[in-house]
Structures are given as C-alpha cells and as structure tokens.
Amino acid sequence: MLRPQDGPTRERRRLDALWAFTLDPTDAGRSEGWWRGRLPDSREVPVPASFTDLFPERSVRDHVGDVWYQTTVLVPRGWAGSRIVLRFDSATHRAVVWVDDVEVVAHEGGFTPFEADVTDHVRPGTSARVTVVVDNRVSFQSLPPGLVDDGPQGRQVKPFHDFTNYAGLHRPVWLYCTPRTYVDDVTVVTGLEGTAGTVDYEVALAGPDEVDVRVTLLDAEGVEVAQDTGASGTLRVDDVRPWRPGEGYLYDLRVDLVSGDEVVDSYVLPVGVRTVRIKGTEFLINGEPFYFRGFGKHEDAPVRGRGHDDVLMVHDFALMDWIGANSFRTSHYPYAEEVLEYADRHGVVVIDEVAAVGQNFGMIGGFLQRQFPPTFSPDALNDVSQEVHAQAIRELVARDKNHPSVVLWSISNEPESDTEASVAYFEPLFALTRELDPTRPVGSANMVGAPHGKDRLQALGDVVMLNRYYGWAINTGDLPAAEKALQAELEAWATEGKPILVSEYGADTLAGLHSILAEPWTEEFQVEMLEMYHRVFDRVSAVVGEHVWNFADFSTPSSPFRVGGNRKGVFTRDRKPKASAFAVRRRWQQLR
Ligand code: GCB
Known part of the structure; x- marks a missing residue:
C-alpha cells in the first residue's frame, strides 16, 4: 500500500x-x-x-x-x-x-x-x-x-x-x-552481484486508461542510472552504492504511467539496494555479518500516548545514535511509517513486529488470577483469531515490504510455544509470511517458560529470538547464578545452528535510586546486570545481537510489579539517561 x-x-x-x-x-x-x-x-x-x-x-x-x-x-x-x-x-x-x-x-x-x-x-x-x-x-x-x-x-x-x-x-x-488511472502498488526486491546492484520491480496499476509503464532509477544526486519499460522487470546498476547499516543510501525509483507523450501518473519510491541472508549462525547484510546493537522500543510518550510525533522520533533516533545502537525492534506492533522511512534514510536496521503479543494464556492467567481455556483452542485463540493474525501479517508486509531498513519479520512476541496447538496455529503463519516475502527471514520471540528442548516454535523461524530476564524475574538479584543459567541456555540454543538474537533483556530501574551493593531497582544493578549479559554474549559465538529491554521507561496499567510504568528503560520516559545508558554506550561505541 x-x-x-x-x-x-x-x-x-x-x-x-x-x-x-x-x-x-x-x-x-x-x-x-x-x-x-x-x-x-x-x-x-x-x-x-x-x-x-x-x-x-x-x-x-x-x-x-x-x-x-x-x-x-x-x-x-x-x-x-x-x-x-x-x-x-x-x-x-x-x-x-x-x-x-x-x-x-x-x-x-x-x-x-x-x-x-x-x-x-x-x-x-x-x-x-x-x-x-x-x-x-x-x-x-x-x-x-x-x-x-x-x-x-x-x-x-x-x-x-x-x-x-x-x-x-x-x-x-x-x-x-x-489520476483516475494510477500507480496502485510497487514492489521492489534488490540484489548485489559484485559491484553491480539489481532492482527487480513490479508495478500494479489500476484505472480505465490504457497506459505504458516506464521506470527510471535515479541516484541521490538525481542522476539517472537505469531505465526500463513494462510493468515488471529488472534494473541493473553498475558500481552500485548499497544501502547498509550506518549508511542509508537511497535511490529513487520513479514509476511513470505514460500514454504517448503524456505522463498520466508518476510515483517515486525510495529504494535501498541491499541483501539479507542467513548463513549458519550468521546474519548477513550485503554478505557481511551483522551484529544487532539496540533496543526493543515502544511508541510511548507522556500526554500524547502512542500518537506519532516527529519531534520525539528525531530525538529517539538521535539518542540511539549517541548510544551506539544500530537497530531496534518495533515491539510490539508496527510503528508509524515515518519511523521506517527515517530508519531507511539513516541506515538503521529494523525488526518489524506484528501486534501479536500476549498469546500465552497460561502466563496471563497467572497474572490476572483467573482460569482461561487453553491458549490455542476453539474458545480462546481460534481460527478467527488466526485469520485476524494472518490479515495483520498481510497488511504489515504490504506496507513495509519495500523498506531496506526492515531485515526481519517478527510474527509474535512470547506466545505459548511448547504445545502441539501452538505449532498448528503458527505453522501456517510462518508459511504465509514467507510466501508474502521470500526475501526476509522470519522469527518470533520466545519466552523463558519454554526454554530450549521445550519450545517448538523456534524450529519454524530463521533466527532464534530470545527474551530473557535471568537476574531479574529469575534469580532476582543473584547475578552469579543468573550468569550461569544464561550461559547454559545460550549454549543449548547454539546447538540449533541458527543465529541467536537476544531480543529482550533488562531490569526495572528507578532513575535516582542508588545502592553501593547493587540492589535490584537501582541504577547500579541495571548496569551490573547488563554487563553480565554482555560478558555472556561475547562468549557464545552464535549470538548475533543484543536488544536491551527497553529503550525508555513506558506507561503500563498499575500493578504490583509496576511503579509508575515499566522502568526497564535505559532512558527515563522523558528521555534522560540512567547510569546504564553510559555503560551501554561504552560497549556499543567499542563494537561500532
Ligand atoms: C516481556 C515482554 C515485554 C514486557 C517485559 C517486562 O517479556 O515481552 O513486553 O514489557 O517482559 O518488562 O515485563
């Protein structure tokens, strides 16, 4: 769209x-x-x-x-x-x-x-x-x-x-x-062959008039570098300048519908030429191993809630750059398109997530203190839910398929993943995502309740995505025990031979709360805990990325676990740094 x-x-x-x-x-x-x-x-x-x-x-x-x-x-x-x-x-x-x-x-x-x-x-x-x-x-x-x-x-x-x-x-x-006859959709898939780039394009048009399709690829200076006619084809660019993390180089694909000399409609699509591929335990962008440094985020701000705001968007990207992040996940729903366009232009890598969060009734039932039917069953998440989920994936891919920043689809966050029913629910959704977009890997974020050996969904994905809270929700405050448990679990997942992305890890931290002996909730503890995770990541070569939960504190309903919201931010809700921001920055500036 x-x-x-x-x-x-x-x-x-x-x-x-x-x-x-x-x-x-x-x-x-x-x-x-x-x-x-x-x-x-x-x-x-x-x-x-x-x-x-x-x-x-x-x-x-x-x-x-x-x-x-x-x-x-x-x-x-x-x-x-x-x-x-x-x-x-x-x-x-x-x-x-x-x-x-x-x-x-x-x-x-x-x-x-x-x-x-x-x-x-x-x-x-x-x-x-x-x-x-x-x-x-x-x-x-x-x-x-x-x-x-x-x-x-x-x-x-x-x-x-x-x-x-x-x-x-x-x-x-x-x-x-x-115009009445218009460019209805454009799909591009890009490739790299040596120093050349390719742009496969497909134009959908609609309307009553007979028109021809002419496509022109312009570089960032507006110089024409390739041209073709017809509703689909492949453009070739010698000496291409690829889109890559840290450098959001974009070409413009101008699609003209022409009738004789008249341009009936014209649409310009920014295009970044890049490839994404998984090879063993490596996540390759343009054939080079990529290591994700960044965050799970939220669209969340005081007063405006989830309303899109360019001011906050620019500031958030500036803070991510300051801290040395190169990527983020649109947890737990598709973000505004302005955000993806900004990421495209600035070479920031995005994991694009559909709004499937909370599909684990065993866990939710515990939190809400009530009995639920099995998660994936006729009285709970049933065929209708699955179709709603499928439609959300269709709309996500339709909207975001052309963004070079998007390198991975995440089709659920922490669903129940250890049952036959969960496999039956998710298998068609993984297949659908791949059918809609064969060019990007697909994953879903796993929760600790279904560790290696128990989980059955990571086998369906291309990247192992793990949300882990050792030292916080488990082994609370006991970092030596947490370090052992985390190391053991990552080593077990590494035997799968897939890249591992730790898609969440973090500790609630009240800005301004301090203790000499790092106690949970203090700024010192958040620093020590994140540093412990980083030591472990560096020891497991299959780990291809670390996304701290969360970029900033965010609003939640009140509960015994939440003190004025979720406080796992490295920044406060008004984007002031906690001590962890400087610690994370030291590491990520080095990894840069
Ligand atoms: C999780 C969820 C995330 C929560 C987080 C927390 O595992 O994926 O949405 O905010 O834990 O802080 O409880």
Missing part, C-alpha cells in the same frame, strides 16, 4: 488538526447514527494522538468502547476529475468511517493504514464531513488479544500485555488525489 505523496500528478492534504471528539460509553452512537450530524457534546482533541491521557478524567483515561471523531474537510476545487482518497495511517484498534452520510470503510487492527476511494462521495470545491468511530476493545479475536470485564466501575479493559492500551487516531489522516 503506497504512501500518499505530492508530485506532478498527485496532491495530498494532511487532516491533522483539532477534531471534535465524543466518548460513547453506552454504545449509543452507532444506533443513533451520530455520523449524520454534529457529534453530541463534543470537545476538541488533537489528531494524531491517543485520547487516553489528554484530560484529567478517569472516564476518559479508562474509557472502554467506542469514541467518535469528526472534522470537516474542504476538497480542493482543482481536484475535479481526479480520484480522491481518504486515508488513515492507523486507528487503534478498529474503526468505521463515514463521509457525510455514507459509510466508506471499516478496518480491523490498530497499527496499519487503511483508505477509501471517496471520489463519488465528495464534490471538489465543497466541504465534506468526516466521522470516524474508533473502538479500543480487545478480545480473543483481536490483535493484540485481551478481554473486557464488567466491574462496579463499569467496563474495564484487560490487555494481555503490560503496556497501556492507548487508543485513538494515532497517526496522520490524509485526503489525497491521484
């Missing part, structure tokens, strides 16, 4: 602004048809942002169910004759959209874009009313899964993960136009 862009044949308007907003705690809006007029009792909220933390009101922060957004958009007169599209970069977790009185699109899943062709529902030169209902409920059939309880205080959402269930219109909303 192509991002809207401005160009000679296209124009876009960003609808980010203050929108009218109404909570709907009794689910009245859908039956009363709130889209037919102005929203009742509305107030203003910013788009994009989570609505969750905007107001000092429990009814907003803890709201479960529908919320309504509305705005008025002026459709430019100059767009007459064009195809006009309304696009939401995300709505968490599902949405229905109306333009004036007409329903134009519904979408399930909170982290991927969706759009509607609204050409027949708007009149250029006039305004249209856009109304969106966004539902933040989770269930066994949503991704991520969770449940909603009815308590004395009303509905309560219980996600099966630790991060806050932020909701709303989290990313930009666009109205854009294209």
Whole structure:
C-alpha cells in the first residue's frame, strides 16, 4: 500500500488538526447514527494522538468502547476529475468511517493504514464531513488479544500485555488525489552481484486508461542510472552504492504511467539496494555479518500516548545514535511509517513486529488470577483469531515490504510455544509470511517458560529470538547464578545452528535510586546486570545481537510489579539517561 505523496500528478492534504471528539460509553452512537450530524457534546482533541491521557478524567483515561471523531474537510476545487482518497495511517484498534452520510470503510487492527476511494462521495470545491468511530476493545479475536470485564466501575479493559492500551487516531489522516488511472502498488526486491546492484520491480496499476509503464532509477544526486519499460522487470546498476547499516543510501525509483507523450501518473519510491541472508549462525547484510546493537522500543510518550510525533522520533533516533545502537525492534506492533522511512534514510536496521503479543494464556492467567481455556483452542485463540493474525501479517508486509531498513519479520512476541496447538496455529503463519516475502527471514520471540528442548516454535523461524530476564524475574538479584543459567541456555540454543538474537533483556530501574551493593531497582544493578549479559554474549559465538529491554521507561496499567510504568528503560520516559545508558554506550561505541 503506497504512501500518499505530492508530485506532478498527485496532491495530498494532511487532516491533522483539532477534531471534535465524543466518548460513547453506552454504545449509543452507532444506533443513533451520530455520523449524520454534529457529534453530541463534543470537545476538541488533537489528531494524531491517543485520547487516553489528554484530560484529567478517569472516564476518559479508562474509557472502554467506542469514541467518535469528526472534522470537516474542504476538497480542493482543482481536484475535479481526479480520484480522491481518504486515508488513515492507523486507528487503534478498529474503526468505521463515514463521509457525510455514507459509510466508506471499516478496518480491523490498530497499527496499519487503511483508505477509501471517496471520489463519488465528495464534490471538489465543497466541504465534506468526516466521522470516524474508533473502538479500543480487545478480545480473543483481536490483535493484540485481551478481554473486557464488567466491574462496579463499569467496563474495564484487560490487555494481555503490560503496556497501556492507548487508543485513538494515532497517526496522520490524509485526503489525497491521484489520476483516475494510477500507480496502485510497487514492489521492489534488490540484489548485489559484485559491484553491480539489481532492482527487480513490479508495478500494479489500476484505472480505465490504457497506459505504458516506464521506470527510471535515479541516484541521490538525481542522476539517472537505469531505465526500463513494462510493468515488471529488472534494473541493473553498475558500481552500485548499497544501502547498509550506518549508511542509508537511497535511490529513487520513479514509476511513470505514460500514454504517448503524456505522463498520466508518476510515483517515486525510495529504494535501498541491499541483501539479507542467513548463513549458519550468521546474519548477513550485503554478505557481511551483522551484529544487532539496540533496543526493543515502544511508541510511548507522556500526554500524547502512542500518537506519532516527529519531534520525539528525531530525538529517539538521535539518542540511539549517541548510544551506539544500530537497530531496534518495533515491539510490539508496527510503528508509524515515518519511523521506517527515517530508519531507511539513516541506515538503521529494523525488526518489524506484528501486534501479536500476549498469546500465552497460561502466563496471563497467572497474572490476572483467573482460569482461561487453553491458549490455542476453539474458545480462546481460534481460527478467527488466526485469520485476524494472518490479515495483520498481510497488511504489515504490504506496507513495509519495500523498506531496506526492515531485515526481519517478527510474527509474535512470547506466545505459548511448547504445545502441539501452538505449532498448528503458527505453522501456517510462518508459511504465509514467507510466501508474502521470500526475501526476509522470519522469527518470533520466545519466552523463558519454554526454554530450549521445550519450545517448538523456534524450529519454524530463521533466527532464534530470545527474551530473557535471568537476574531479574529469575534469580532476582543473584547475578552469579543468573550468569550461569544464561550461559547454559545460550549454549543449548547454539546447538540449533541458527543465529541467536537476544531480543529482550533488562531490569526495572528507578532513575535516582542508588545502592553501593547493587540492589535490584537501582541504577547500579541495571548496569551490573547488563554487563553480565554482555560478558555472556561475547562468549557464545552464535549470538548475533543484543536488544536491551527497553529503550525508555513506558506507561503500563498499575500493578504490583509496576511503579509508575515499566522502568526497564535505559532512558527515563522523558528521555534522560540512567547510569546504564553510559555503560551501554561504552560497549556499543567499542563494537561500532
Ligand atoms: C516481556 C515482554 C515485554 C514486557 C517485559 C517486562 O517479556 O515481552 O513486553 O514489557 O517482559 O518488562 O515485563
């Protein structure tokens, strides 16, 4: 799914602004048809942002169910004759959209874009009313899964993960136009042969006119380096400048639809020429072993919640550069496309994760103190859930397939992984991901409850991904015991002959809490614990990467385990360094 862009044949308007907003705690809006007029009792909220933390009101922060957004958009007169599209970069977790009185699109899943062709529902030169209902409920059939309880205080959402269930219109909303005959999709796969690069391309077009396809590859200075005609083909670039970690060199692939001399539509796709391959226990980018240094992150900030914000994005990337990170995982859901584009341009490596987190009812049942059916079973995560998961993977790959920064798909975080049922659930999803994208490896992050010998899912993946908390959740405070256990486990996994990525390790740490004898929760302990992990990683050659959990402290619902959120950040929630940031920096600057 192509991002809207401005160009000679296209124009876009960003609808980010203050929108009218109404909570709907009794689910009245859908039956009363709130889209037919102005929203009742509305107030203003910013788009994009989570609505969750905007107001000092429990009814907003803890709201479960529908919320309504509305705005008025002026459709430019100059767009007459064009195809006009309304696009939401995300709505968490599902949405229905109306333009004036007409329903134009519904979408399930909170982290991927969706759009509607609204050409027949708007009149250029006039305004249209856009109304969106966004539902933040989770269930066994949503991704991520969770449940909603009815308590004395009303509905309560219980996600099966630790991060806050932020909701709303989290990313930009666009109205854009294209010609009636237009470039609908472009797929590129790149290769390297000696000093030459190849770009296999495939263009999907739509619309009534007969057109020819012309593609041109331009280097970063705008110099044409290759050209071809036809909807698919291979471009060859002699003396290619590859995209590589640390250097996000990008070409532009310009796709023109032409009819005689006329350019009917034109779309420009940035392309990084690089390869990804697994060889034994090595993770190769452009044929060279790559070692992941970085973090699991969250899209999370005070007040704006999960709302995308360029200011924070640039700052986070700057801090990752300062500390010497070269990569991160989009834990635990696809991030805004702006983030991937930034990573493309700056040579930062990304593990792209679908919003499958909390698929382990044995563990969740313990936390929530209740009995659940078996995780993967007809009354729990069933065929419908699996199809929702499959669709989320389809949408993730469709959106992100062309990003050179993305080198690995992560299709779940810490699912139940030691049962026959988990294999039956995941086998088709691994196969689907590979069918959609045969060029990138696939993995899923394993949890300590299913160690080597018990786990059955890592055998399906290309990279062993391990989340480990020895010294914290296990052997709490006992680093010598933790070191032994970690070493033994990594050595066991190394016998699989696959690269091992430690996709999470970390300790909750209250910034400003100190002790001479490193005690859990202090800054000193976090430093000692991370350094212990690093010693072990250096002794196991199959380890190809270390992603500290987490880049920064982040918001969670209250619980006996959380003191004002999850405190495993190396930075605080407002991005101040803890002592560990300097320790990690010393190591990563050396590994650079
Ligand atoms: C995990 C999860 C992560 C949590 C983390 C923790 O294993 O993957 O989402 O935040 O543990 O700190 O509890």
